[in-house]
Each structure stands twice: as structure tokens, then as C-alpha cells.
Amino acid sequence: MKGRFLIILCVVGMLATSCIPLKDTVYLQEKGTLVDTTQILVEVQKPYRVQINDILSIRVKSLDQNNVQILNPIGDGNLNAGSSERAYFDGFTVDLHGNIRVPTLGYINVLGYTTEEIQKMIEDKLLAEQFKETANIFVTVKLSGLRYTASGEINSPGTNTVFQERLNIFEAIANSGEITEVGNRKDVLIIRQYPQGQKIHHLDLTDIAIMKSPYYYVQPNDMIYVKPLKQKTIGTGKTFMESLGGIATILSLITTTIVLFTRL
Numbered sequence: 591m592k593g594r595f596l597i598i599l600c601v602v603g604m605l606a607t608s609c610i611p612l613k614d615t616v617y618l619q620e621k622g623t624l625v626d627t628t629q630i631l632v633e634v635q636k637p638y639r640v641q642i643n644d645i646l647s648i649r650v651k652s653l654d655q656n657n658v659q660i661l662n663p664i665g666d667g668n669l670n671a672g673s674s675e676r677a678y679f680d681g682f683t684v685d686l687h688g689n690i691r692v693p694t695l696g697y698i699n700v701l702g703y704t705t706e707e708i709q710k711m712i713e714d715k716l717l718a719e720q721f722k723e724t725a726n727i728f729v730t731v732k733l734s735g736l737r738y739t740a741s742g743e744i745n746s747p748g749t750n751t752v753f754q755e756r757l758n759i760f761e762a763i764a765n766s767g768e769i770t771e772v773g774n775r776k777d778v779l780i781i782r783q784y785p786q787g788q789k790i791h792h793l794d795l796t797d798i799a800i801m802k803s804p805y806y807y808v809q810p811n812d813m814i815y816v817k818p819l820k821q822k823t824i825g826t827g828k829t830f831m832e833s834l835g836g837i838a839t840i841l842s843l844i845t846t847t848i849v850l851f852t853r854l
Contacts, residue, residue, distance in 0.1 A: 610821055614775065617760065618798040636804070637704040638733070641783050644810050645681035645734040646690060646700070648712065652725045660693045677734035677751075688785075694720065702785060705731045738808050740766035742816035743773030757808045759793060759800070766814075773816040780805050781813035 613619065640646070650658040663680035682690040688701025695715055700708050713729045721727055735751040745767030752765065759778070769775060780791040782805070791805045800806060808814070 610771065610819060614796065614819070615771070617775065617795050618800070619796050621797050621799070637706065638809055639702050639704055640684055640688075640700050640708065640733075641785070641811065642684050642686055642688060642701065643783075644684045645677055646684070646705070646708070647677065647681050647730075647732045647734045648692065649730040650712075650716070651728040651730075652721070654725070657721070657725070658727070681734040705733065733810060736808065736810055738762055738810070738812045738814065740814040740816075742814075743770040743818050744768075744814075744816055745770055758806055759795065759808060759814070762808045762812075762814060763795075763816075769816050772819050772821055774819050775816075777817060779813075779815040779817070780808075781815065782809060783811045 648661070650661040652658050682692065684690055684700060688699050689697045690700055691697050692712065695712070698708075698711065698715070700711075703711070709729045709731045712731065713727055716727050716729070717723065717725075735753050736757055737749065737751045738757075739749045740762065741747045744763070747766065750762070750765050757765075759780075763769060769778075775795045778793045778795055780793060782789055782791060793800055793803060793805060
């Protein structure tokens with residue numbers, strides 16, 4: 591009788607520790623923190639500041655477009671917006687010193703500036719050195735796509751480039767095939783580039799308060815790493831039925847072994 595009770599106790603314990611709890615798989619749970627969506631936009635919506643290896647797209651327009659033709663890519667009127675290769679070859683890459691090299695203007699340091707600040711910088715430089723106010727110079731500066739890398743417990747790991755102004759962490763993960771069943775959603779790592787080096791930030795995607803985090807939106811060159819849960823390490827099932835089937839197999843093996851030894 592005691593032996594049966596011990597076996598039942600072991601089975602219950604294994605089921606309790608091997609299954610992945612529902613609370614570990616559900617996003618944006620309310621964990622006692624109230625979230626004001628209006629306040630979220632104020633706190634998170636900060637302009638991105640250009641970093642090393644970013645690629646900028648620069649377009650210059652004026653009343654006489656021939657005067658600014660050298661500043662624009664060849665065939666600018668027939669852009670293929672979905673081509674990251676085109677952006678790489680026609681864009682302006684920020685070098686290790688934080689500079690870009692613009693035709694007729696030379697090297698311009700853009701490290702740490704927003705795209706709006708860079709627009710004003712180029713426009714002022716053109717008006718001061720080459721054009722007059724009457725030329726009506728119009729400069730547009732944008733990032734040539736938002737490039738990030740997702741790895742770890744992701745269904746489609748790799749590097750993605752999206753052509754939009756901003757991308758939150760959930761959109762980035764969805765574009766990468768979602769987190770696997772054994773991915774740790776409570777501690778997703780964001781490896782972000784800064785002028786002084788790289789830093790690692792931890793995100794709990796199961797907490798609705800993540801929307802107030804300054805790391806909620808992905809930035810260019812971010813690396814997203816999803817760690818595995820301990821259930822993957824010990825090789826148990828992801829669901830109750832999978833765990834129950836595994837335990838049944840183990841118990842069957844133990845029972846068969848005991849029977850064989852008792853008959854010897």
C-alpha cells in the first residue's frame with residue numbers, strides 16, 4: 591500500500607514540475623500594475639538617435655532638380671521599396687567614427703542625432719555652401735529599414751528588415767515565427783547597441799507593464815534572444831498529456847524491469 595502511495599506521489603510531483611504552466615505562455619497579463627495607455631505613448635515614443643552601422647536614406651529636392659541630382663541615387667524615381675540590397679548600396683552607412691560621406695558635402699558626423707536633426711544639418715549646409723534660399727531645398731532623411739536579429743527559442747530565427755518607422759517587440763517576434771512552446775517569455779533578452787558599447791536588457795512579455803518599458807520598441811541592430819525553459823533541459827513534455835505519456839512509459843519500463851527481476 592505504501593509503495594502505491596509513493597508511486598502516485600512521484601507521478602503527481604513529476605506532472606507538477608514537468609508541464610509548462612499557462613501563466614508562463616500568456617502575454618500581457620495584469621500583474622497588479624495599472625497601465626495608462628495615454629501615458630505609454632508619452633514615455634516610450636522617443637526619437638531614435640543614429641548609431642554606428644545604421645544606413646540612412648537621403649533625398650534632396652529643389653525647384654531645379656538637376657542641381658541636386660548628384661545627391662540622389664540613380665533611378666531615384668523608380669525605387670523598389672522592398673529591396674534591402676538597394677538600401678545598402680544606395681544608402682549612407684554610418685562608419686565607426688559616426689560619419690557619413692555625402693557627395694559635394696564631404697563627411698558629416700551624425701552619431702547620436704535624430705533623423706530630423708540630420709535633415710536640418712544637411713539643409714543648412716547646402717544653403718550655406720551651394721544654394722540660396724530661393725532654391726527651396728527640401729531634404730528628407732530616413733533610416734533605410736529597421737534591421738534586427740532574433741535567435742534562441744524562435745520558430746524562424748535570423749535577421750529581418752522591416753520598412754516602417756517603428757516596431758514593437760511583439761511584432762518583431764511575430765515576424766520571426768513566434769516563440770516556441772519551450773521559450774522563456776518571462777525573460778527575453780534585448781541586446782542593444784550604444785555609442786559606448788552593447789547592453790543587455792531583460793523583458794517580461796507576460797506582464798502588461800512591458801508596454802511602459804523603454805525597450806518595448808525595437809531599434810535598428812537590436813538582437814532578441816529567447817532563452818529555453820527548464821522543461822526543455824530536462825526533456826519533459828510541454829503539455830499535461832505529453833508529460834503523462836512520458837511518465838506512463840517510464841512507469842511501464844520500471845514495472846517490466848521489476849517483474850523480470852522477481853522471476854529470476
